[in-house]
């Protein structure tokens with residue numbers, strides 16, 4: 001019926017490197033705006049976990065592609081809710097499988113569908129990842145690129161690991177972080193790059209509250225104070 005169609009969903013794209021704080025920020029913004037939130041990294045992590053659980057290597061392309069194609073989000077696979085997807089081992093595997101074009105292609109439709117038609121009839125969606133503003137939703141209403149120095153991000157990751165009772169060594173965490181940055185930024189398909197029209201938020205010297213206020217200020221300037 002004309003006139004009763006749901007208004008176009010608002011889309012907020014938040015990209016940035018590992019441990020930049022983008023996930024926490026995205027969840028908080030989605031909560032504040034009443035929008036749905038998709039952590040797109042969890043999809044790549046789920047693929048990494050499936051591959052490792054099958055006893056395959058993350059560098060095994062056919063195994064990774066099969067795993068990505070098996071990840072049918074409509075069936076809400078338990079693997080997306082598995083706490084093991086948060087481990088560093090799975091994070092490294094995710095970063096490896098994410099470089100495979102067919103893996104990215106298999107996960108593209110779900111992400112675009114989520115943005116266009118957010119679950120729970122939400123008025124908008126916040127997606128966080130590496131290529132949301134550049135590839136998944138290039139027409140997003142607001143794009144943010146959240147970053148912090150690699151040393152600050154390694155320190156944050158170290159604290160997170162220690163809080164989980166994991167015995168981690170400073171220098172190893174920093175080396176892993178640099179490794180992951182390199183893989184995410186240098187891959188040929190959909191590398192981590194700032195979209196030309198993204199607002200850069202360097203959180204190195206910011207508290208979580210300051211980052212939230214700055215992000216919200218930018219989003220308001222893009223989608224209007226009534227919507228935000």
Ligand code: DC
Pocket residue numbers: 018019040041042044045091094095098099128129130131132180184
């Ligand atoms: O954000 P994260 O650390 O949970 O992401 C895990 C890995 O997944 C990351 O190293 C790169 C990959 N990733 C990606 O390539 N594209 C995305 N949109 C999100 C994550």
